[in-house]
Amino acid sequence: MTAKITRLIAFMELSIGSITIAGLTLSGLLHLSSKSPAVFTFVFISSLISLLIGSGLWNYRYWARILILFFSGYIIITKLLLFSGLIKLNGELITFIPEGLKDLISILYHSFVFLFFNLRPVKERFCAR
Numbered sequence: 294m295t296a297k298i299t300r301l302i303a304f305m306e307l308s309i310g311s312i313t314i315a316g317l318t319l320s321g322l323l324h325l326s327s328k329s330p331a332v333f334t335f336v337f338i339s340s341l342i343s344l345l346i347g348s349g350l351w352n353y354r355y356w357a358r359i360l361i362l363f364f365s366g367y368i369i370i371t372k373l374l375l376f377s378g379l380i381k382l383n384g385e386l387i388t389f390i391p392e393g394l395k396d397l398i399s400i401l402y403h404s405f406v407f408l409f410f411n412l413r414p415v416k417e418r419f420c421a422r
Contacts, residue, residue: 295409295412295414295415295418296418298409299350299353299415299418300351302350302361302406302409303347303348303350303351304347304351305347306343306344306346306347306350306361307343307344307347307348307351308347309340309343309347310340310341310342310343310344310345310347311340311344313336313339313340313343314337314340314341314344317333317336317337317340321333342360342364345357345360346360346361346364353418353419354419355419355420357419358410358415358416358419361406361410362407362410362411364403365403365404365406365407365410366403366407368399368400368403369400369403369404369407372396372399372400372403373400375396376396
């Protein structure tokens, strides 16, 4: 069962990265993007990281498990700070999904990922090579 969940998470990370890069490319080619160059670069680099992590998880690479744990923890903390009102974004990263719903889905997904990749059988599958 852990292998199937690992592959599903890897597929999701690969999909998130691929779809985001395709969307950025299309919006750039069609001159539809109103994102600043800094935001565009941040989103593009984040998409590349998702692709890298997804590929590493698919192949059970130790570094990919560590990276997804780091980024999942970072995202959970950031979303909790947003919910509490301690930090605010300027709105440039907001999508068509309502902000509260998007943040809730993100917290749930990354919490599951964080807990899953800390399970003993999953850790053993990703032993350092």
